[in-house]
Amino acid sequence: MSYIILFGGSSFEHEISIVSAITLKEKLAGERVEFIFLDKDREFYQISPDQMKSRYFASGAYKKGRRVEMGRGGFYQVGFLGNKKKVPGKVVINLIHGRDGEDGKIPGMLSFYRIKAITPPVEGCAISYNKVLTKYYASGVGVKVVDWKIAQGEEPPFPLPVIIKPARLGSSIGVSVAKTPEEYRYGLDVAREFDPLVIVEPFIEGVEEFNLAGCWVNDQKEEGEWLFSRVEPVKKREFLDYNQKYLDFSRRETQVAPVDPQLETRLKEAFKKIYGTSFRGALIRCDFFRINGEIYLNEINPIPGSLANYLFEDFPGTLRRLAQSLQLEREIEIDYRYINQIQQAKGK
Amino acid sequence: MSYIILFGGSSFEHEISIVSAITLKEKLAGERVEFIFLDKDREFYQISPDQMKSRYFASGAYKKGRRVEMGRGGFYQVGFLGNKKKVPGKVVINLIHGRDGEDGKIPGMLSFYRIKAITPPVEGCAISYNKVLTKYYASGVGVKVVDWKIAQGEEPPFPLPVIIKPARLGSSIGVSVAKTPEEYRYGLDVAREFDPLVIVEPFIEGVEEFNLAGCWVNDQKEEGEWLFSRVEPVKKREFLDYNQKYLDFSRRETQVAPVDPQLETRLKEAFKKIYGTSFRGALIRCDFFRINGEIYLNEINPIPGSLANYLFEDFPGTLRRLAQSLQLEREIEIDYRYINQIQQAKGK
Numbered sequence: 209m210s211y212i213i214l215f216g217g218s219s220f221e222h223e224i225s226i227v228s229a230i231t232l233k234e235k236l237a238g239e240r241v242e243f244i245f246l247d248k249d250r251e252f253y254q255i256s257p258d259q260m261k262s263r264y265f266a267s268g269a270y271k272k273g274r275r276v277e278m279g280r281g282g283f284y285q286v287g288f289l290g291n292k293k294k295v296p297g298k299v300v301i302n303l304i305h306g307r308d309g310e311d312g313k314i315p316g317m318l319s320f321y322r323i324k325a326i327t328p329p330v331e332g333c334a335i336s337y338n339k340v341l342t343k344y345y346a347s348g349v350g351v352k353v354v355d356w357k358i359a360q361g362e363e364p365p366f367p368l369p370v371i372i373k374p375a376r377l378g379s380s381i382g383v384s385v386a387k388t389p390e391e392y393r394y395g396l397d398v399a400r401e402f403d404p405l406v407i408v409e410p411f412i413e414g415v416e417e418f419n420l421a422g423c424w425v426n427d428q429k430e431e432g433e434w435l436f437s438r439v440e441p442v443k444k445r446e447f448l449d450y451n452q453k454y455l456d457f458s459r460r461e462t463q464v465a466p467v468d469p470q471l472e473t474r475l476k477e478a479f480k481k482i483y484g485t486s487f488r489g490a491l492i493r494c495d496f497f498r499i500n501g502e503i504y505l506n507e508i509n510p511i512p513g514s515l516a517n518y519l520f521e522d523f524p525g526t527l528r529r530l531a532q533s534l535q536l537e538r539e540i541e542i543d544y545r546y547i548n549q550i551q552q553a554k555g556k
Numbered sequence: 557m558s559y560i561i562l563f564g565g566s567s568f569e570h571e572i573s574i575v576s577a578i579t580l581k582e583k584l585a586g587e588r589v590e591f592i593f594l595d596k597d598r599e600f601y602q603i604s605p606d607q608m609k610s611r612y613f614a615s616g617a618y619k620k621g622r623r624v625e626m627g628r629g630g631f632y633q634v635g636f637l638g639n640k641k642k643v644p645g646k647v648v649i650n651l652i653h654g655r656d657g658e659d660g661k662i663p664g665m666l667s668f669y670r671i672k673a674i675t676p677p678v679e680g681c682a683i684s685y686n687k688v689l690t691k692y693y694a695s696g697v698g699v700k701v702v703d704w705k706i707a708q709g710e711e712p713p714f715p716l717p718v719i720i721k722p723a724r725l726g727s728s729i730g731v732s733v734a735k736t737p738e739e740y741r742y743g744l745d746v747a748r749e750f751d752p753l754v755i756v757e758p759f760i761e762g763v764e765e766f767n768l769a770g771c772w773v774n775d776q777k778e779e780g781e782w783l784f785s786r787v788e789p790v791k792k793r794e795f796l797d798y799n800q801k802y803l804d805f806s807r808r809e810t811q812v813a814p815v816d817p818q819l820e821t822r823l824k825e826a827f828k829k830i831y832g833t834s835f836r837g838a839l840i841r842c843d844f845f846r847i848n849g850e851i852y853l854n855e856i857n858p859i860p861g862s863l864a865n866y867l868f869e870d871f872p873g874t875l876r877r878l879a880q881s882l883q884l885e886r887e888i889e890i891d892y893r894y895i896n897q898i899q900q901a902k903g904k
Contacts (some may be wrong), residue, residue, distance in 0.1 A: 218887075223894040248890040250628070250668060264900060266892035280598070290638050307888065308668065312678035316664030320598060320656065330660035331689070331724075334682030338834075341679070344696030345689070352597075376679075405833050485753050486686075540655065542596040546571040546613035552610060 209528045212283065213327075214281040214314070216265070217246045220305035220381050224513060226265050229303050233260050233503035234525055242297045244283055245270055246304060246314075252283060254295055271399045274287035281322050295525055299531040300513060306377070306453035311337045311512050324534045326527065328490040336508035337377045339407050346505045354497065354504050359399070359406040364392045369411040371397055372524045385411050412499060417442035417506065418467065420475050421493040421516040426485060427532040436476055437519030437524050443497075444466040447535035462530040471498070478503050489534055491515050491527070558588040558878045560631065562662070562673075564613070565594045567654035567727050572861060574613050577651050579862040580867060581608050583871055590645045592631055592650060593618055594662075600624045600631065602643055615654035628669050645654045647702055647879040648677035654725070658858050659685045672882045674875065676838040676858035683834055684856035687723045687755050694853045697829040702845065702852050707747070707754040712740045714758040723753035732755055733759050757902040760847060765790035765854065766815065769841040772831060775880040783874050785867035787815045790843075821847070826851050839863050839875070870874055 213236075215229035217433045218220055233241065243255040245265065255466045256266075265271055272387075276295060284292040300318060302325055308314050312333035318325040328336065335345045346353045357365035364370050364386065372395040374382040382402040385394035399406040419440040426432035479494050482505060493512035497504040509516075517523040561584075563577035564570055574593075580587065591603040593613065602622045603612075612618055623698075624631045624643060630642040648666060650673055656662050659683035666673040676684065683693045693703045705713035712718050712734065720743040722730040730750040734740035747754040767788040774780035827842050830853060841860035845852040865871040 218890075220888055222888075222890045223892060226895065245636060249887070250670075260808075262895040264898070266895045286638075287640075290634075290636075311664075312660050312682070313664040315667045315896075316659075316661040316678065317668060320661045322598075330678060331682045331686055334660070334679045335689070338679055340696075341683070341693070344692045348688075348692030348695070527712065537655075540568060540570075540596070542566075542570045544571060547574065547610040547614040547784075551614070 209299060209531045210242075210243055210297045211236065211527075211531070212242045212295060212300045213303055214300050214309075215303040216248075217304035217306065217308035217314070218248055218250055219304065220308035220377065222248060223262075225303055225305045225309070226262055228233050230260050232260065232301070232303060232517065233257065235514065236519045236527070238524060240297070242295055244276060244295065244300075246308065246530050247271075249531055250308070252278060254283070255358065256284065256356075265433075272459065277316055278323070282321075282323055283360070287467045298324065298325070299534060300325040301515070301527075302332075303515070305511055311376075321537050326489060326491060326534070327491065328487055328531055332487040332490055332492070332508075332510055336510045337376055338405075339373055339507070340405060342386075343407075344510055347485075349484060351478045352502060352504045354409050354412070354499075354506065356409045359396055359408050362393055362396070364389070365408050366410040368392065371409045371411050373400075373407050373409070374399040374493055375405035375407055376403045377447050385507050408543060412497075416498040417503045418471070418475055418496045418498065419493055419516070419519070420474075420479050420496065421491060421512060421519050422479055422483070423491040423526070423530045424488060425529045425533040427529050432478070432533075434480060436479070436530065437493075437516060438521070439469070439475055440519055441467055443467055444552060474503050478505065482508060491530060493519075540554065557647060557879045558590075558645045559584065559875075559879070560590045560592055560643060560648045561651055562592045562594065562648050562657075564596075565652035565654065565656035565662070566596055566598055567652065567656055568725065569654035570596060571610075573651055573653045573657070574610055576653065576862045578608050578610065580649070580651060580865065581605065583862065583865045586872060587876075588645070590643055592624060592643065592648075594656065595619075598656070602625060602631070602633065626665055626669055626671070630669075630671055637700050646672065646884060648673040648675070649863070651863070651876075652861055653861070659724070665704040667885060670884050672879075672884065674837065674839060674878055674882070676835055676840065680835040680840070680856075680858055683856045684751075684840075685794040687721055687855070688753060690853070690856060691755075693834075695828060697832060699829050700825045700850060701755050702760070702847075702850045702854065704757045705753050707744055707756050710741055711745070712737070713756050716740065719757045719759050720747050720755070721755050722747040722749075722751035724751045729890070760845075764846040766819070766823055766844045766846065767837060767864075767867070768827050768839055769860060769867050770827055770831070771825075771839040771874070771878045772836060773881040775877050780881075782824070782828060783877065784827070785841075785864060786869070787820050787823055788867055789813055790813055799877055817824055817871065826853065829902045830856060837878075839878060841858055841867075 213229050215225045245253045245255050253270050254276045276285050283295040301310050312330040315327045316330045335341050343353045369387045372384050382399045384395040386395045421437035425434050493509040493516045496508040497506050520526050561572045561577050566824045593603050594602045601618050602624045607757040631643040650657050660678040663675045664678045683689050691701050720732050730747045732743040734743045769785040772780050841864045843854040845854050869872050
């Protein structure tokens with residue numbers, strides 16, 4: 209399989225996307241991969257593999273590189289006289305975390321231009337990007353969510369401590385834990401800087417957290433097949449390091465301890481409900497809580513850092529099967545039957 | 557205000573979008589308006605106002621016209637040597653019904669290129685385009701929906717008659733009413749041609765239907781203001797003309813009879829809950845049912861035909877105020893602080 213890794217974006221997670229792409233380059237060393245960078249001004253640049261170093265972007269040196277455009281079927285280098293040359297690569301990997309990549313803009317454009325891509329579709333983006341929609345959706349498909357309210361006024365809707373989250377950011381910026389009314393008001397102000405819509409949850413100490421990544425493929429059987437990563441048990445949340453954890457973007461290599469098979473089955477069942485048909489074509493990670501023996505969805509990560517490669521037994525193989533399953537939107541035949549009928553009727 | 561009306565699209569409603577744009581041209585006769593047509597191959601063409609006749613599109617004559625491209629801040633005519641000239645117009649009106657326009661692709665692109673537009677945002681598109689999400693969302697925000705189930709197997713999940721709807725189409729194609737088990741199986745086959753996800757509802761005869769259009773503006777006050785159309789009471793549904801009604805795209809001029817003020821207030825309250833922050837920037841129409849005195853959401857029409865202009869007392873004024881309220885996404889400053897810190901740490 210040959211890929212184009214698309215990264216960067218006008219997002220608070222622009223930098224982590226660069227780190228993510230550099231990591232994925234190593235993990236896909238056996239595949240043919242091209243790199244396209246979306247800079248902060250939303251210009252696309254083709255990046256030579258040997259330039260895939262964070263300094264190249266931070267210094268602005270990439271601007272001397274080759275500008276490309278998204279167009280029908282792929283990305284194109286545009287010559288002086290307007291002649292176009294396609295960037296090779298069968299499947300785009302959307303690795304733009306946060307805004308642009310996870311809010312549906314880039315997925316919409318890829319679909320518009322009929323480009324095959326490993327990406328959450330527009331629908332999945334909307335569901336995961338807005339934490340309020342995530343709650344409605346998870347409840348709808350039958351997966352429990354932690355109790356929550358939309359912030360109104362200045363009073364916390366639950367006994368303190370609580371977690372305050374801007375609804376739409378696709379990252380954990382603006383998220384805080386409030387232990388006192390003063391902290392609550394301050395946290396609310398911070399969150400509202402990012403989104404007028406802010407949600408509040410009770411903060412539950414010592415909750416167990418489990419991450420599970422996966423995707424649905426139908427390269428071999430019509431009814432499809434689920435490919436799952438190992439379950440990652442996350443260290444118990446401590447009150448003090450909560451912000452730190454949430455701001456720790458650089459998902460590290462992990463030694464994954466095996467979990468109880470019954471728990472694993474239940475996590476997979478919850479994952480399937482969430483993924484449904486809304487995330488087809490994506491490799492996503494669902495972060496779950498276990499509270500009093502019950503499974504709760506914490507959040508959907510529709511483009512996890514470096515695609516959570518470290519959780520998979522065979523990451524390149526998983527990605528290849530997903531890539532082979534991708535389908536373009538059906539073509540719609542437009543024959544102007546309706547207008548022609550009216551024209552004929554008028555002619556009578 | 558100066559507008560660019562964007563219409564057409566790779567959609568089953570391509571033709572109605574043309575009719576819709578021609579109607580809107582008349583309704584906005586006092587404004588400066590440009591026209592951009594998205595053809596079935598997803599190429600953009602600038603259309604001269606005097607060519608805005610349905611025959612011009614049906615005959616393919618538009619292809620001799622001027623190709624344009626969407627780019628940063630607007631649409632551009634591209635000259636022989638790659639020089640670009642911007643199509644004038646402050647605000648784009650997304651009038652692409654169905655796919656492309658209502659599924660989030662075009663809204664995402666407009667937002668990506670920082671183009672001000674009267675359009676449902678990506679999030680609102682996802683909610684309204686997938687009828688399952690509409691159900692979850694409406695229930696979430698506290699608006700009743702007609703009972704429904706996802707179709708499984710070949711047996712109807714409710715006593716017949718039922719309505720069968722493909723979940724994602726953004727139009728009424730593939731929708732049918734089944735009175736017999738044979739009709740159910742046939743209807744299911746038809747619906748599944750369009751989407752593997754199909755929903756089924758009990759068919760309630762003689763239900764009262766009310767349409768209400770509106771938008772939220774904040775051109776004058778920070779807290780914003782709701783602008784509503786008159787309520788349109790729809791003729792009672794008859795069993796036999798259901799398909800016909802649903803396939804009748806050409807929304808006609810309507811004599812709107814006044815409705816009970818208490819009902820109007822309740823419809824407006826339900827509308828506000830649905831519109832929320834998910835449809836900001838859009839002029840939408842919500843179609844409600846009244847069953848045993850209770851209000852139910854039937855569907856959200858995020859780009860109603862000709863923007864439901866016939867329902868408004870002052871349509872051009874409403875549109876102008878909405879246009880003046882539009883805001884571009886905030887700019888995100890990217891300073892490479894994170895990468896620079898790592899570089900510094902490495903240098904030590």
